[in-house]
Amino acid sequence: MLFVLTGSTPDALHHLPRRQMTFQFLDRACRRIGIDMVLTTPERLDSVRGICHGWSLDDTEQQEWKPRQCHLAGGVVWDAMYLADLKAHKVAYRRLVDKLPALGVVMFNPKFPAKDELNVLIQSVEVEMQAPISQSLLPQTHVNVDADDVVRLLKDTNGRVWFKPVYGSGGRNMLLISRVGNELYQVQGERFYRRHVAEQWTKRQLVRQLQKALEKRPYMLQHDVQLIQTPDGRKVDFRVTLVRGRFGNWRKTAMTARFGKSGHSLTNYHAGGSIQSLTVMNPEVRETLTSLNLTEADLGRIANAAIKAAEVISARYNTVGMLGIDVGISSDDGCAYVYDFNSRPGRDILTDREVDVTMNQVARFACYLLNTVESRVLH
Structure with a gap:
């Protein structure tokens, strides 16, 4: 069983249509591979008695959330909390994180290590890959x-x-x-x-x-990486959304170009930037690539850099299942540099189709954890 930990009850989801859609996509994906899904909040996961009080979607056309009570034993928890949720449920969340391991329940995508720790890790760890990680993957x-x-x-x-x-x-x-x-x-x-x-x-x-x-x-x-720019002088970088799958391997589920405001140093969407999906190659995407003097092969380089970094991270923190990795192309040397990591990547920059694909992959990773004996001793 997959327990989806969120900060919103079904009543609140009616006012958060995109979040509602995300969980509906995930429920559908779970049904396809034969996993039950229960939505819950930190206060409703009774880690002392090992019981979850939550909600499941019925299979009617209206897809209403119905109350459900079940045991935690034998399940996995996906930490789908947003940063605002973590603040609102701070005490209950901390208590839950401390108690779950004693129940033998794995929670994937828990709170991430600090960014300085991740940078040190990627700069120092050698992994057995055809193209080993090197310090040049990151800005100094x-x-x-x-x-x-x-x-x-x-x-x-x-x-x-x-x-x-x-x-x-x-x-x-x-x-x-x-x-x-x-x-x-x-x-x-x-x-x-x-x-x-x-x-x-x-x-x-x-x-x-x-x-x-x-x-x-x-x-x-x-x-600072001197990022490539649009013809009108806006900085551009790339968010690669990655999720692990049924065999624990990383898969790109979305790639998003982020354009900063003219004259601004940040490309972040919530800092006033704009976005464009590059996941599916089409005439609009080709036109954007041409304007940036990039090719489809460059998108592959960007994705590969993100995946290499993700593989190093999950080798050390093996319950990490989703990442949003920011990659910049340097206008100086043309190299792809990874410079930020997000374990709770914003789904508001994804298209509906990308959310659907991402939730399918989340369900597959939950299946991997449920079916892997070693998942019970993950650290």
Whole structure:
């Protein structure tokens, strides 16, 4: 049985049609491969008694959610919580994560390690593949940094660096920093603690602002990839949505081009960018590729870079089943660089068809966990 953990009850789903559609697609996929699916919330998963109070879709044309109670034993849990759900159900969620292993229940796609940890992992781990992972897959990254590190690095390289929180999404609380003179810095940030930054700061101002940010959360430094641009000057990168399947292997279920606003440093959809699906090759996609001086083979390079990174991650964290990996093509050297990882990739950038394919793959991975003896001792 697949238990789908979400922050929304069926009553709330009526006001969230796209999320409702996602779970309907998943239920249909589960039925096709013979798995029961139950929707539930953290408070309704009784990890002490090992009982789930949830809802299942009936098989009528109306597809209504009906209350259902069942035992957790022998099932798997898909953590489908959004970031807002995690905040709203913080206490119950933490209690659940702590208790499930004692019941022998596997939860896949739980809370992800910090981004600095993932960067270190990918830079250091050797995997047995035809094209081994190498450090060049990632932009140069520095972890455990303080404000003085930023100043020192910019003095040594005269390049541009991203000051990125190790936990974060949507381009929030990031700064793009470059040195433009003796103790003078150009700083950009579209969503830096709820304000837009496009200023020149002195060294003293920069250090003070970075120290304030570091008091709130840890940060890492990542060298800026000079992204390719559209003819009208908008930066472009690519979100590759990946899900593991029935044999535990990664499969691309969607590829989305993300276009930043003209003159902006972020490409994130929620930071005002725009998107285009590149999953299915058609005349519109070919026209976009031509305008970017890319080919279909370049899309393959982008997908391969994302899959290589995902394979390293799942080799260490083997209950990771879904990832949204951001890949940028450098206008300097043409290389594909992986520079961000999301274990809860936003499904609002996917087409309905891509959501359907993604949910089919989620059901297959649940089947893999249910049918694999080793899944009971996954760490």
